[in-house]
Amino acid sequence: MSHTFIEIIIFPGFLHLTLVTAFLTWYERKLLARIQLRIGPLYAGGPGGILQPMADGVKLIFKEVILPYRADSILFLTVPLVLVFLAALPFAVIPFGQNWVIANLDVGIVFVFANTAMFPLMIILFAWASNSKFPFLGGLRSLFQQVVYEIPMWISALSVVMLAGSMSLVDIVNAQEKMWFIVPAFFAFIVFFISIMAELERLPFDLPEAEPELVAGWFTESSGAIFMLQFLALYMKLYLMSALVTVLFLGGWWGPAFIPQPVWFIIKTLIVTTCIIIPRGVFARIRMDMLIKIGWTRLLVISLANVFLTVLLITSGLAAAMGI
Amino acid sequence: MMPLVIPSDLIFVLLAAITIVSAILALHAKELIYGAIALGLSFGGMAGFFVFLDAPYLAMLQIAVYGGAVVVLILFTIMLVRREETDALSNPSEDGQSAVGLWLAGLLAVAISGVAALAGPTLPSEPPPGDLPVSGLGLVITAEYPIPLVILALLISAAMIGALVLAKLEK
Numbered sequence: 001m002s003h004t005f006i007e008i009i010i011f012p013g014f015l016h017l018t019l020v021t022a023f024l025t026w027y028e029r030k031l032l033a034r035i036q037l038r039i040g041p042l043y044a045g046g047p048g049g050i051l052q053p054m055a056d057g058v059k060l061i062f063k064e065v066i067l068p069y070r071a072d073s074i075l076f077l078t079v080p081l082v083l084v085f086l087a088a089l090p091f092a093v094i095p096f097g098q099n100w101v102i103a104n105l106d107v108g109i110v111f112v113f114a115n116t117a118m119f120p121l122m123i124i125l126f127a128w129a130s131n132s133k134f135p136f137l138g139g140l141r142s143l144f145q146q147v148v149y150e151i152p153m154w155i156s157a158l159s160v161v162m163l164a165g166s167m168s169l170v171d172i173v174n175a176q177e178k179m180w181f182i183v184p185a186f187f188a189f190i191v192f193f194i195s196i197m198a199e200l201e202r203l204p205f206d207l208p209e210a211e212p213e214l215v216a217g218w219f220t221e222s223s224g225a226i227f228m229l230q231f232l233a234l235y236m237k238l239y240l241m242s243a244l245v246t247v248l249f250l251g252g253w254w255g256p257a258f259i260p261q262p263v264w265f266i267i268k269t270l271i272v273t274t275c276i277i278i279p280r281g282v283f284a285r286i287r288m289d290m291l292i293k294i295g296w297t298r299l300l301v302i303s304l305a306n307v308f309l310t311v312l313l314i315t316s317g318l319a320a321a322m323g324i
Numbered sequence: 325m326m327p328l329v330i331p332s333d334l335i336f337v338l339l340a341a342i343t344i345v346s347a348i349l350a351l352h353a354k355e356l357i358y359g360a361i362a363l364g365l366s367f368g369g370m371a372g373f374f375v376f377l378d379a380p381y382l383a384m385l386q387i388a389v390y391g392g393a394v395v396v397l398i399l400f401t402i403m404l405v406r407r408e409e410t411d412a413l414s415n416p417s418e419d420g421q422s423a424v425g426l427w428l429a430g431l432l433a434v435a436i437s438g439v440a441a442l443a444g445p446t447l448p449s450e451p452p453p454g455d456l457p458v459s460g461l462g463l464v465i466t467a468e469y470p471i472p473l474v475i476l477a478l479l480i481s482a483a484m485i486g487a488l489v490l491a492k493l494e495k
Contacts, residue, residue, distance in 0.1 A: 105380065106457055114384040114385075117391070118391055121399070167458050
């Protein structure tokens with residue numbers, strides 16, 4: 001078996017993604033339960049009920065897929081598949097180690113963003129296909145939110161690209177051997193982190209699936225395997241965005257050499273994931289107008305200012321003095 | 325093991341088929357939503373052409389900007405208009421219009437092929453030297469064509485300010 005084959009099927013590819021995504025669903029429930037002094041999943045087997053995702057998966061596969069009345073069946077059934085595809089494809093360019101990347105594209109970061117940019121389109125299509133009011137409102141909210149927060153996300157990633165002098169994710173990680181980019185691009189990190197919280201529809205930005213108002217937002221009408229695919233896509237996107245933060249700001253696979261590179265990468269990624277999950281147990285949801293206002297008048301301005309700051313850092317030689 | 329080789333002509337024909345068929349579907353779909361989706365597919369086919377022409381950066385931007393933003397805006401507009409109005413708007417087809425369109429398309433095809441035939445041997449001077457990295461693209465844009473870049477930026481800013489002014493006027 002060639003190295004590429006192993007990469008696609010086992011390690012950064014299919015098997016690893018499925019297992020980690022399943023783990024994340026359990027991890028989030030358990031973590032939130034511990035934050036709120038509950039027990040969380042316990043009885044499905046394994047330590048702490050870690051086999052819960054398997055039980056959920058089997059249950060959801062065997063449940064009936066209910067088509068809502070007068071729903072658009074083609075879109076309703078295909079969009080969840082496309083969502084999983086879009087969430088899994090960017091992992092082809094995420095470097096888990098010096099030799100653990102499926103494709104080292106010259107335009108890696110744009111590839112990732114091109115895939116995530118298709119998410120709002122798919123979500124609004126699914127919401128429309130459900131032919132129901134709650135999903136449609138959730139889909140519109142999701143569209144607003146993701147389109148607004150995409151822009152600061154791209155611009156804050158631009159400062160990292162400027163520091164590294166390349167759009168290839170492998171080159172970006174290689175440029176961080178001496179100094180992680182979180183130090184010279186700290187504001188970009190803050191903006192990027194807030195933007196991905198909104199992109200992932202995580203609390204305090206989870207307006208698209210606000211439970212008290214919209215039942216479950218844009219996936220209210222989905223059931224059975226359709227729901228499972230959407231859940232899978234959302235958690236895969238969570239993992240993808242955490243991995244992207246690790247690559248862009250936290251030095252990717254770099255760390256003391258006694259632990260192998262992919263393990264460092266996964267440890268850092270899971271720490272970022274934890275930081276994304278914890279606010280769900282702590283904060284309340286913000287209002288729609290506040291959300292849009294923060295996006296356009298704060299994050300966009302900070303990210304643009306940070307681009308100029310990065311230009312200053314590079315031209316004044318400070319970045320070179322930091323070892324970049 | 326024999327490496328799998330797909331002839332590039334086949335890829336080209338497939339991409340062309342996807343682009344053209346979905347473009348036609350975009351014009352003829354009864355439901356406007358499907359028209360918008362077909363338009364997105366057509367953009368995707370064009371992105372495939374860019375990959376085919378060794379311009380991956382353009383391909384990615386094509387998907388992100390056209391697939392991710394333009395199609396979303398179109399869908400958004402369609403969904404905010406009431407159903408009956410969109411049905412009334414949906415692809416009004418009059419025989420006179422399609423005849424004019426066909427004539428114009430034929431004229432355009434003749435003109436393009438004429439120009440290509442005239443300029444044929446001189447047009448492709450040399451293939452670009454190897455893989456042009458994205459940084460090379462940036463250098464070309466900023467170092468060789470700075471004035472068109474600045475003019476484009478001004479144009480986009482003017483369009484944005486114009487949109488803002490129009491939105492304020494509505495209130």
